[in-house]
Amino acid sequence: xDNLNNLMQGFEDVIAPMNLLLALxxxxxxxxxxxxxxxxxxxxxxxxxxxxYGMEPVQAFIMFAGIFYGGMYGGSTTSILLNTPGESxxxxxxxxxxxxxxxxxxxxxxxxxxxxSFVAGTIGTLLLVLVTPLVVDxxxxxxxxxxxxxxxxxxxxxxxVLGASRVRGLISLLLGLTIGLVGIDSVSGQQRLTLGIPxxxxxxxxxxxxxxxxxxxxxxxVAAHLRRKPVEVIPVxxxxxxxxxxxxxxxxxxxxxxxxxxxxxxxxxxxEIPTFLSYATEKRLTKHPEEFxxxxxxxxxxxxxxxxxxxxxxxxxMLALGLPTNATAAVMLAAFQSxxxxxxxxxxxxxxxxVWVLIASLFVGNLLLLLxxxxxxxxxxxxxxxxxxxxxxxxxxxxxxxxxxxxAQPLDLFLLLLLGLLGFAMRRFxxxxxxxxxxxxxxxxxxxQGRRSLQLSGxxxxxxxxxxxxxxxxxxxxxxxxxxxxxxFVVRPLRERSA
Amino acid sequence: xSSPIDERSVEDARPPQGKDRAQYGVCAFLALxxxxxxxDGLAIPDIxxxxxxxxxxxxxxxxxxxxxxxxxxxxxxxxxxxxGEPEAGEDVDLSQGTDWRTVLLLIGAFVVNxxxxxRLGWVISGALLFWxxxxxxxxxxxxxxxxxxxxxxxxxFYAFAIGLGVNLxxxxxxxxx
Amino acid sequence: MTVLVGYVPSPEGEAALRAxxxxxxxxxxxxxxxxxxxxxxxxxxxxxxxPDLAHVREDLAALEIEFDIRQVLGGGDAAEEIIELxxxxxxxxxxxxxxxxxxxxxxxxxxQAQQILLGAGCPVLAVKAAQ
Numbered sequence: 030x031d032n033l034n035n036l037m038q039g040f041e042d043v044i045a046p047m048n049l050l051l052a053l054x055x056x057x058x059x060x061x062x063x064x065x066x067x068x069x070x071x072x073x074x075x076x077x078x079x080x081x082y083g084m085e086p087v088q089a090f091i092m093f094a095g096i097f098y099g100g101m102y103g104g105s106t107t108s109i110l111l112n113t114p115g116e117s118x119x120x121x122x123x124x125x126x127x128x129x130x131x132x133x134x135x136x137x138x139x140x141x142x143x144x145x146s147f148v149a150g151t152i153g154t155l156l157l158v159l160v161t162p163l164v165v166d167x168x169x170x171x172x173x174x175x176x177x178x179x180x181x182x183x184x185x186x187x188x189x190v191l192g193a194s195r196v197r198g199l200i201s202l203l204l205g206l207t208i209g210l211v212g213i214d215s216v217s218g219q220q221r222l223t224l225g226i227p228x229x230x231x232x233x234x235x236x237x238x239x240x241x242x243x244x245x246x247x248x249x250x251v252a253a254h255l256r257r258k259p260v261e262v263i264p265v266x267x268x269x270x271x272x273x274x275x276x277x278x279x280x281x282x283x284x285x286x287x288x289x290x291x292x293x294x295x296x297x298x299x300x301e302i303p304t305f306l307s308y309a310t311e312k313r314l315t316k317h318p319e320e321f322x323x324x325x326x327x328x329x330x331x332x333x334x335x336x337x338x339x340x341x342x343x344x345x346x347m348l349a350l351g352l353p354t355n356a357t358a359a360v361m362l363a364a365f366q367s368x369x370x371x372x373x374x375x376x377x378x379x380x381x382x383x384v385w386v387l388i389a390s391l392f393v394g395n396l397l398l399l400l401x402x403x404x405x406x407x408x409x410x411x412x413x414x415x416x417x418x419x420x421x422x423x424x425x426x427x428x429x430x431x432x433x434x435x436x437a438q439p440l441d442l443f444l445l446l447l448l449g450l451l452g453f454a455m456r457r458f459x460x461x462x463x464x465x466x467x468x469x470x471x472x473x474x475x476x477x478q479g480r481r482s483l484q485l486s487g488x489x490x491x492x493x494x495x496x497x498x499x500x501x502x503x504x505x506x507x508x509x510x511x512x513x514x515x516x517x518f519v520v521r522p523l524r525e526r527s528a
Numbered sequence: 529x530s531s532p533i534d535e536r537s538v539e540d541a542r543p544p545q546g547k548d549r550a551q552y553g554v555c556a557f558l559a560l561x562x563x564x565x566x567x568d569g570l571a572i573p574d575i576x577x578x579x580x581x582x583x584x585x586x587x588x589x590x591x592x593x594x595x596x597x598x599x600x601x602x603x604x605x606x607x608x609x610x611x612g613e614p615e616a617g618e619d620v621d622l623s624q625g626t627d628w629r630t631v632l633l634l635i636g637a638f639v640v641n642x643x644x645x646x647r648l649g650w651v652i653s654g655a656l657l658f659w660x661x662x663x664x665x666x667x668x669x670x671x672x673x674x675x676x677x678x679x680x681x682x683x684x685f686y687a688f689a690i691g692l693g694v695n696l697x698x699x700x701x702x703x704x705x
Numbered sequence: 706m707t708v709l710v711g712y713v714p715s716p717e718g719e720a721a722l723r724a725x726x727x728x729x730x731x732x733x734x735x736x737x738x739x740x741x742x743x744x745x746x747x748x749x750x751x752x753x754x755x756p757d758l759a760h761v762r763e764d765l766a767a768l769e770i771e772f773d774i775r776q777v778l779g780g781g782d783a784a785e786e787i788i789e790l791x792x793x794x795x796x797x798x799x800x801x802x803x804x805x806x807x808x809x810x811x812x813x814x815x816x817q818a819q820q821i822l823l824g825a826g827c828p829v830l831a832v833k834a835a836q
Contacts (some may be wrong), residue, residue: 111748203594252630256747259742259748417746425658426657430650434694442645443639
């Protein structure tokens with residue numbers, strides 16, 4: 030009941046005119062940037078971070094909530110109209126969505142995506158409200174060894190479960206850990222990897238790393254391989270759905286949500302698997318199997334709901350444990366840290382009002398998104414006509430502005446460039462960028478928790494194993510190593526059947 | 529992923545090529561980085577105490593060793609024919625080689641901004657950055673771009689620096705803006 | 706000799722194509738249909754996709770007009786490309802479609818048609834889309 034009161038208080042804060050305006054701006058800017066080709070939700074949040082530097086944390090997070098869902102929605106619009114999904118999570122939406130659009134049903138495809146996202150986002154956020162306090166209650170009893178084990182699990186999950194190659198994931202993670210090492214050691218006060226540069230004593234700001242890897246690296250990579258031929262954009266009117274479309278959509282929305290949320294909340298779930306599962310399920314259950322592959326509305330409704338519900342799910346470990354599980358959550362975590370707020374079980378005690386405002390604005394942002402995007406879809410499609418030189422000049426412009434604004438020191442701009450070139454090289458060699466960001470964020474905390482655990486045991490390695498939770502986590506870690514086998518024998522055949 | 533089939537994906541298929549030898553460069557980089565991290569780590573005075581039995585050295589040294597190990601693992605993977613897929617994307621055409629000229633011009637525009645931002649201020653350096661990147665990316669509407677660039681940097685300066693209190697330097701235009 | 710048509714998949718472009726067909730038949734000349742895009746935006750509605758071009762080909766083939774279609778990608782502005790192509794000695798006429806534009810729109814974007822009218826070395830026929 031207490032939580033419900035808190036949530037109501039959160040709603041009251043969001044409804045204030047000024048805050049509502051911020052939510053609106055967040056949704057609009059998030060969608061607009063998300064629609065632009067090549068810019069996913071993580072990059073959207075990273076690029077828009079500096080806008081909020083001058084704000085109060087509460088206002089900033091109201092805006093972030095809008096950007097978070099807006100960026101997701103923008104991405105799926107692009108994938109339906111263009112058949113070139115920017116993120117692996119919208120691959121499935123594009124399969125049927127683009128076929129529908131080509132068959133003249135773009136309006137219905139966009140409508141089922143928008144309404145499905147709304148339904149999934151709302152249910153997902155509701156589940157977030159119910160589940161997170163439970164996770165917090167559980168997490169508050171955890172000790173340093175447990176946290177260390179959880180972070181280890183995150184590292185292993187992000188390198189070996191997600192992504193194609195374990196070696197490459199590991200390289201990315203180690204690079205991230207190395208970047209995270211730079212600065213003064215918080216326990217002993219010794220400088221590490223600072224090369225004698227005084228500005229590096231505070232470490233390299235996570236925001237600078239995120240903007241460099243996501244925005245600058247991507248812009249440089251695209252600039253080096255610009256596609257010259259314009260693609261066909263399917264003209265779109267105002268999205269709408271007939272009675273039949275509603276009838277065919279509502280069950281896939283709910284099933285997609287049911288797949289998406291739990292996978293999102295798991296440390297290594299991601300959005301890719303639930304969207305594929307949802308697609309496969311809808312294909313099996315549909316009364317119109319002949320339409321699949323030619324533009325079946327169920328094939329858009331389900332995966333799109335799964336995608337959004339999984340995004341809501343990622344907020345559970347992010348808020349309750351401080352563990353980011355996907356790129357967008359990682360950038361959101363960086364945003365928290367830039368306000369000096371550390372997500373984790375204590376967050377709900379120390380910054381309760383902030384958390385509940387964030388959750389309330391997730392609901393509000395979701396609703397605004399639905400109200401805005403149905404009429405605005407044709408306008409969003411026009412954004413694709415912005416000439417690339419302006420698009421990427423704009424990205425680099427905002428990236429530089431944001432990076433400078435973090436600490437007001439030009440050194441950060443050189444770091445931005447260096448790390449941007451690293452991001453470029455990683456794209457060239459097919460190294461995943463997510464493990465790097467997770468490494469930068471969690472590395473220093475993992476070291477701290479690890480050293481705390483060993484302090485209790487007087488340096489004996491046995492101190493790393495303490496309490497039933499860490500046993501459970503180490504068991505899970507073992508299971509994660511078995512997962513590639515499961516993937517090989519269960520998920521892959523499933524995917525092949527659905528493709 | 530075989531599903532979204534269209535003409536473009538066929539066109540974009542990279543011409544088959546031999547082993548991607550540039551990957552050995554990455555191995556060398558990792559090995560160098562690992563060595564540097566170990567050397568830096570060993571230079572840290574080994575301060576351990578009862579409250580911190582591990583000390584500041586252990587993690588850098590462990591990380592450096594891991595970097596060396598992964599450099600070897602990667603080299604083995606490359607020697608066995610492993611190669612990472614260059615990242616595809618909505619706006620990426622991998623059928624052509626890398627356009628280094630554009631990348632170098634972009635780096636130039638970036639460095640100009642980093643060097644000038646405190647001396648001339650964000651309004652001027654930011655405008656130069658926007659104009660320079662648009663030029664690097666092949667836009668040749670010089671006058672129009674200048675107008676857009678100045679508008680962008682002025683708008684961001686007033687909105688963020690003056691309106692929201694974000695840290696952006698006024699530079700030589702201090703007092704005028 | 707050849708009638709050069711600046712083609713865009715839009716009502717103006719269609720009008721230019723129709724006018725070009727009339728002129729070519731009247732004069733008994735070949736047609737050169739030109740479509741250009743700077744290719745610098747992710748999507749460009751003025752770039753003719755394959756279905757548009759197929760329909761142009763069909764129409765011209767049905768009318769038994771000798772024709773050639775040329776798409777210029779990633780070059781300069783449409784005006785520059787068309788003026789350059791019109792320099793060829795056998796081009797007798799350039800046909801373009803005009804858009805209605807507000808004074809402000811013209812101030813910001815300039816006018817490709819205006820550049821062609823002023824810059825082309827041969828007669829230019831400018832037509833408007835049917836209402």
